[in-house]
Amino acid sequence: MQTAFTADQLDQPDVAHSEKIIRKCVHCGFCTATCPTYVTLGNELDSPRGRIYLIKEMLENDRPADEKVVTHIDRCLSCLACMTTCPSGVNYMHLVDHARAHIERTYRRPFVDRTIRRILAATLPYPARFRASLTLARLGRPFAPLFDAVKPLKPFGAMLRLAPVTLPAKSPVNAPAVHPAAGARKKRVALLGGCAQSVLDPKINEATVRLLTRLGVEVVVPAGEGCCGALVHHMGQEEPALDFARANIDVWAREIEKGGLDAIVITASGCGTTIKDYHHMLRLDPAYAEKAAAVSALAKDVTELLAELELPAPQDTGGLTVAYHSACSMQHGQRIVRQPKALLAKAGFSVRDVPEGHLCCGSAGTYNIMQPEIAARLRDRKVKNIESVAPQAIATGNIGCMTQIGGATKIPVIHTVELLDWAFGGEKPAAIA
Template sequence: MQTTFTPAQLENPHTAHSEQIIRKCVHCGFCTATCPTYVTLGNELDSPRGRIYLIKEMLENDRPADAKTVTHIDRCLSCLACMTTCPSGVNYMHLVDHARAHIARTYRRPFMDRMIRQVLAMTLPYPARFRASLTMARLGRPLAPLFAAIKPLKPFAAMLRLAPSHVPAKAAINDPAVHAAEGPRQKRVALLTGCAQSVLDPKINEATVRLLNRLGVEVVVPKGEGCCGALVHHMGQEDEALGFARRNVDAWMRVADEDGLDAILITASGCGTTIKDYGHMLRLDPAYAEKAAKVSALARDVTEFLAELELPLPVNKTDLLVAYHSACSMQHGQKITRAPKVLLAQAGFTVRDVPEGHLCCGSAGTYNILQPEIAATLRDRKVRNIESTAPQAIATGNIGCMTQIGSATQIPILHTVELLDWAFGGEKPASLAGVEPRVEPALAAAE
């Protein structure tokens, strides 16, 4: 795509990087076939190609964002399916991140939109505040239909409906500690406990630590780490996002300096995509560029790390039919597609792929709150596809997907690591208490 940026504009390193990305786009339109919003809405400006035109025009003309551009950029899920299908290697992720930061600097949103975004930024990244907000949301749930009927308040209705009926007690697993390996130590890793996930489902981190310890891996939960910054990063709040990134880099490098680190493990794939990009996010910071690059190189999804280990034979019989939902941040953001399914099969599960597996479920960080109608359409489409495989359980690697999909199906949905922990010596997850192996008709007749 031809550009007309001036030499003065290209002195800005963010603009120069975006210009190189834009120039790679050849208008082919491959991205439109896999873009969830284009597939849903059918509007060219709600496709990656259309958004690239809007971003190009906005940045080339050095103008503040307008309502039209903001509308279509806001509708982007950052699912990154376009990057998987793009034959030209367009880094749409970095381009839309730059656009969102430009929007945050130059566009004054309507009052309710500003307030909702500020509430999200002030609560979700902070576990104690998030826990308190969930308690308030449960009390306010009867107001959801009223809020849903008033357009500016629809995000509040979405928040109330997504809030779980039960919030787990604060878990010790998320406190700074060293969890020793059973037997000789084979590896040493740091674990990101996270923000929203640590509150919504601490069982994920508990299963991770148990499994890794049994496999001879020492797990360190560092002091000082916290939210990865993805939630505010995707709302264009770059200063806050980089602040979170620097804090985590400091925490993990302290652990690495103490006794070395083989990996930094992440159990929420949305966080993993962002942490693996810290090297880019902090590339212009002389105090952090090198350290951030090291952190990004050490970052691994938990299933990515487990796939590198030599696993023993399964201990428990786990022959259930499991639909594997590959989170967008896993398959498109991190390009991890085979490892989780191979691990589940190795653990004794029968794994089924989900039709239209490349399409987003509509969670996408805060998207299911800020764009509730599109998110609900995508969720329902995803659930229909999952249920068409008739699974006994659903496995995925992202807490946002678990919350989104779980709100519309009765099929138990678990983190992949919970199933692996059970298979390799842990207890059966409570959500599977009433689920028994399915007897195939041929076997039943033979008996």
Template sequence: MQTNFTAEQLSDPHVAASEKILRKCVHCGFCTATCPTYVTLGNELDSPRGRIYLIKDMLENGRSADARLVTHIDRCLSCLACVTTCPSGVDYMHLVDHARAHIEKTYKRPFMNRFTRAILAAVLPYPGRFRLALKLAKLARPLQGLMRAPALKPFAAMLALAPKQIPAPSPFSMPGTYAARAQKRGRVAILTGCAQPVLDPAINEAAIRLLTRLGIEVVAPAGEVCCGSLVHHMGREGQALASARANVDVWTREIEKGGLDAIIITASGCGTTIKDYGHMLRLDPAYAQKAAGVAALAKDITEFLASLDLPANAPKGLTVTYHSACSMQHGQRITMAPKQLLKAAGFTVRDPAEGHLCCGSAGTYNIMQPDISAALKVRKVKNLEATKPDVIATGNIGCITQIATGTAIPILHTVELLDWAYGGDIPQKLRGFPLS
């Protein structure tokens, strides 16, 4: 793609980086076939290629974002299926990140939109606030049917997604060190997270139990905060970078204290962001090197377990359909390890049709874009149920929450099934459930 930026514009390192990305696009349109919003809406401007044109026009002309552009950028899930598909290597992820930050700086959203986004940014990254919000949601659920006005749809979506039962706080969500229960073979830190320990603390519990049984010492460091992905995708770059710096400091201290073989992440959406810390903080001389080191250590739990050569188990007679979260398959390019681990653990593993398409969760997307999200969920659930599984497995809490509202089939994190297969108790979600 030909660009016409001025030398003055290119003196801004963010603009210069986006210009290089834009120049790689050759208008081939391969991305449209795998873009969930284009497949759903059929609008060229709701495809990666269309959004690239809009972003180029905005940046090249040095103008503020307008309502038309914001509408189409907001509809992007950041699923990154287009990045996997693109034959030219267009770095769409960093381009749309820059566009969102530019929107946040130059565009004044309608009041209710600003209000909703401010609430999400002030609540979701903080476990205590999030837990309180979920308790309030239980009280407000009878009002859901009254929230039909477009500006109120996000609040109706919040109530629909809120669990009926909020799990009790887990001691595994507190800072601490968990000693290896077999001959020690490594030391890792684990990301506690923000939304996940509130919605489903059993995930990190399973990860810690399994790792320690395998001889891995696990530390949950004090001072860790949200990874920053939720606000990062809202264009709130200052808040996202503050979170990144805080976590880099925490994990660097652990590296210096006792060394780390990996930083384990059990929410793939967080993993994609943490692995990008080196890029996010590349212009900060105090953090660039440390952030790159942290990013290099970041590993999804299945990525790390695959390096431990777990033994093969006898068949369990249980069929698991694996839903590959977008942040796992497109963001981190981890596609085979989770399925191979499940097969080795004794499960029969199936793949759904259209596995490359997003389920519609995408951080806060199922709240801010509930209609598109609902259409994608219906499509995803239909494909998952068509495989007739006993259980659905995935690696991201957002996908678990989203898909669980559309099917009665139990959906668990992959590590919960692996913990069970290698000596742990049966997951709570499967107790008393009829399994083949």
């Protein structure tokens, strides 16, 4: 794609990077076939190719974002299916991230939209605040239909509906600690405690610690670790996202100095995609660029680490039939496709692929709150495809997908690591017990 940026514009590192991305696009349209919003809405401007045109025009003309650009960029899930499909290697992720930061700097959103985004940014990344907000949301659930009649207020209704009926108790697994390996230590890893996941389903990290320590891995939960920054990053809040990244890098750098780390293990694939991109996010920061690159190189999804370990013979799990839902951040963001299914099969489960597995379920961080109508259509399509293979359980590696899919099906939705923990000597997940 031809561009017409000025020399002064190209002196700006972010603009120069985006210009190189735009020039790689050859208008082929392969991305339209796998873009969930284009498949759902049929609007060219709701496809990656259409959004690239909008971003190009906005950045080339060095103008503030307008309502049209914001509407179509906001509808992007950042599922990154377009990057998996693109034959030209267009890094759409970095381009849309730049566009969102530009929108945040130059566009004044309507009052209700600003308020919702402030609430999400002030609560979701902080476990204590998030827990308190979920308690309030559960009390407000009966009032959710009242918000549906006014379109700008629909995200409030979506927030209330997504609040779980019951909230798990706090888990000691998220407290700073060193969990020693059983027997000879084979590896030493840091475990990302996470923010939303640690509140919504602490059993995931509990299963991770149990399984890894049994396999000879020392697991460190460091003090001072926080949100990875993904939630605010995808809302275009660049500086808060970088602050989260720097804080985590400092924590993990201390652990590297203290006893070395073989990996930084992540059990929420959305976080994994962001942490693996720290090297890009902080590439212009002389104090953090090198440390960020080291952290990104160490970041691994738990299934990546498990694929490197010697696993014992599995215990009998009854040949449970499992539909594997590959989160977008797993298959498109991190390009982890083989390991989860191979591990589940090795554990004795009957693994079934889901039709249209490349399409997003509609969760996408805060998307199912900010764009509830599109998210609901994608969720229903995903659940229909999952139920078509008649599984006894659904396995996935992302808490957002678990919440989104679990709200529309009676089939138990379980984190992949919980099933693997059960198969290799742990307890049966409560959802299927």
